[in-house]
Amino acid sequence: MIDRLIDRIIELQNPTCVGLDTNFDYLPDDMKMDKSGDEITTFETATERITEFNMNIIDKICDIVPAVKVQVAYYEMYGYEGLKAFDYTLNYARGRGMIVIADCKRNDIGSTASCYSKAYLGSTCVNGKKIKSFPADMLTVNGYLGSDGITPFVDDIKANDKSIFALVKTSNPSSGELQNLKLENGEYVYERMGALVNEWGKDTVGKYGYSEVGAVVGATHPEEAEKLRKQLPNTFFLIPGYGAQGGNAQMLKVCFDSHGLGGIVNNSRGIICAYKKPEYSGMNYYDAARAACIAMQQDLQSAIGKMGK
Amino acid sequence: MIDRLIDRIIELQNPTCVGLDTNFDYLPDDMKMDKSGDEITTFETATERITEFNMNIIDKICDIVPAVKVQVAYYEMYGYEGLKAFDYTLNYARGRGMIVIADCKRNDIGSTASCYSKAYLGSTCVNGKKIKSFPADMLTVNGYLGSDGITPFVDDIKANDKSIFALVKTSNPSSGELQNLKLENGEYVYERMGALVNEWGKDTVGKYGYSEVGAVVGATHPEEAEKLRKQLPNTFFLIPGYGAQGGNAQMLKVCFDSHGLGGIVNNSRGIICAYKKPEYSGMNYYDAARAACIAMQQDLQSAIGKMGK
Numbered sequence: 119m120i121d122r123l124i125d126r127i128i129e130l131q132n133p134t135c136v137g138l139d140t141n142f143d144y145l146p147d148d149m150k151m152d153k154s155g156d157e158i159t160t161f162e163t164a165t166e167r168i169t170e171f172n173m174n175i176i177d178k179i180c181d182i183v184p185a186v187k188v189q190v191a192y193y194e195m196y197g198y199e200g201l202k203a204f205d206y207t208l209n210y211a212r213g214r215g216m217i218v219i220a221d222c223k224r225n226d227i228g229s230t231a232s233c234y235s236k237a238y239l240g241s242t243c244v245n246g247k248k249i250k251s252f253p254a255d256m257l258t259v260n261g262y263l264g265s266d267g268i269t270p271f272v273d274d275i276k277a278n279d280k281s282i283f284a285l286v287k288t289s290n291p292s293s294g295e296l297q298n299l300k301l302e303n304g305e306y307v308y309e310r311m312g313a314l315v316n317e318w319g320k321d322t323v324g325k326y327g328y329s330e331v332g333a334v335v336g337a338t339h340p341e342e343a344e345k346l347r348k349q350l351p352n353t354f355f356l357i358p359g360y361g362a363q364g365g366n367a368q369m370l371k372v373c374f375d376s377h378g379l380g381g382i383v384n385n386s387r388g389i390i391c392a393y394k395k396p397e398y399s400g401m402n403y404y405d406a407a408r409a410a411c412i413a414m415q416q417d418l419q420s421a422i423g424k425m426g427k
Numbered sequence: 428m429i430d431r432l433i434d435r436i437i438e439l440q441n442p443t444c445v446g447l448d449t450n451f452d453y454l455p456d457d458m459k460m461d462k463s464g465d466e467i468t469t470f471e472t473a474t475e476r477i478t479e480f481n482m483n484i485i486d487k488i489c490d491i492v493p494a495v496k497v498q499v500a501y502y503e504m505y506g507y508e509g510l511k512a513f514d515y516t517l518n519y520a521r522g523r524g525m526i527v528i529a530d531c532k533r534n535d536i537g538s539t540a541s542c543y544s545k546a547y548l549g550s551t552c553v554n555g556k557k558i559k560s561f562p563a564d565m566l567t568v569n570g571y572l573g574s575d576g577i578t579p580f581v582d583d584i585k586a587n588d589k590s591i592f593a594l595v596k597t598s599n600p601s602s603g604e605l606q607n608l609k610l611e612n613g614e615y616v617y618e619r620m621g622a623l624v625n626e627w628g629k630d631t632v633g634k635y636g637y638s639e640v641g642a643v644v645g646a647t648h649p650e651e652a653e654k655l656r657k658q659l660p661n662t663f664f665l666i667p668g669y670g671a672q673g674g675n676a677q678m679l680k681v682c683f684d685s686h687g688l689g690g691i692v693n694n695s696r697g698i699i700c701a702y703k704k705p706e707y708s709g710m711n712y713y714d715a716a717r718a719a720c721i722a723m724q725q726d727l728q729s730a731i732g733k734m735g736k
Contacts, residue, residue: 265601292575
């Protein structure tokens with residue numbers, strides 16, 4: 119799946135991923151009302167509106183953006199009805215030709231990780247009948263438990279042409295508390311995690327030299343990102359932190375190789391809430407989202423240059 | 428909530444938690460058929476049967492076991508219908524007076540962690556109306572992202588009388604790859620995580636001396652568990668790994684203090700699949716589950732002794 123993502127990045131000259139972190143509060147006021155003009159106050163109707171919002175954005179960006187990242191926490195907070203909207207959104211984006219990253223940061227011991235892998239990257243058997251649960255192309259995972267918690271995902275990656283991204287150096291301010299601890303051999307914890315990620319993916323390197331086991335590396339930490347790019351030439355980066363979190367194109371260009379490849383940059387609120395910004399005033403949310411995607415593409419192109427050989 | 432859990436452990440003289448990791452495959456053959464005798468082959472019907480199985484077990488153990496731990500991965504693999512069964516199971520167990528641990532190992536940056544916290548420990552607002560999502564009393568989390576990824580959970584703990592357990596030293600064979608790395612100051616990564624857990628919980632210490640921010644410490648690693656018990660006198664342990672994973676009562680007794688308190692021991696397959704063991708042959712699954720709980724209680728009592736002052 120990593121080759122398909124990179125193909126699409128080159129085709130569109132756009133290493134952007136739109137984060138559908140769709141809080142009901144982000145919706146325009148008219149979408150917060152039901153047909154009779156009353157305020158929506160149930161998960162069932164709220165999540166229908168969230169799905170509608172996502173679909174309209176997907177329709178408007180699918181020809182210029184290669185991927186969406188759907189952050190499951192924003193759906194879990196609406197209970198199982200939220201998960202229904204999550205499922206529908208993944209399916210819809212795939213139907214429109216987008217690559218779908220389920221941002222779930224799942225992690226557990228082997229037998230349980232195997233259930234998570236079935237849920238997102240494989241399928242679940244019921245009396246021998248295989249059924250798909252949440253249809254993702256790529257999944258984020260957390261490797262704190264070590265290799266036997268990741269192996270089940272790697273097996274499904276190989277069997278079903280999928281990818282994962284493991285947390286290495288996250289974009290949040292406190293990420294250093296664990297990740298930047300220095301080990302007795304002089305290495306940092308995030309570098310050790312990076313080495314494990316490289317090991318997990320080494321049998322899955324594709325035509326661009328990148329493996330199916332990528333790393334989450336925040337745009338907000340350029341020093342670490344630069345070291346990781348050198349340490350991990352075969353590891354593709356999922357790069358959060360652009361925009362609202364303070365990362366910018368100049369900070370994150372260190373994540374890319376000499377061919378302008380090696381990463382995909384996520385932006386969530388900066389796109390889906392663009393309609394609230396003064397520069398897009400008067401536009402509806404999906405047109406504003408498209409305009410914000412084009413502005414982001416230009417910003418990234420100016421820092422990274424042409425993508426592909 | 429930690430005081431309520433310890434009260435109940437003392438009352439029942441039982442520091443056991445039953446893990447409802449209910450794979451459809453674990454069900455007795457007659458529960459895998461529908462009313463007309465055909466094999467069930469949909470998530471909808473499969474998850475109805477999983478719920479029924481859980482309810483019958485809960486009914487049979489709620490007077491002798493203080494808590495259940497519901498592992499969400501086993502529900503996510505059945506899609507959003509699985510999450511409906513998860514939700515129903517949490518509600519049912521609480522209704523029967525059990526303390527409910529949602530084993531989700533959630534983790535993300537602050538704004539997203541806040542969504543997860545709403546989902547399990549708080550409530551979600553829709554146009555100002557607060558609605559409960561998944562009604563847990565306690566939640567497992569993963570602290571790899573550091574303090575700002577945990578703070579949202581701690582806020583909800585304080586506001587809503589809940590608890591969390593953060594992964595410190597997990598029960599799986601590869602847990603040492605990250606967790607047992609030695610830092611330049613001589614500390615191990617799991618000890619540093621333990622120190623953070625102590626810090627996160629320090630304002631929430633209850634009447635037994637334990638805080639609302641507990642630690643996951645595997646029964647399979649007694650050496651680390653013993654060190655952690657000494658390092659963290661105010662941290663309550665959720666102890667997986669008993670039974671199927673190889674941990675036993677002698678190995679895990681180091682997790683308990685001189686009053687026989689300080690931890691709760693989880694057993695999943697050893698209880699819910701007890702009916703498949705030779706020693707319970709001829710019993711139905713819920714009677715076998717109860718018998719296995721009693722055997723486990725006796726095993727733990729023989730190692731730990733009387734619970735409470």
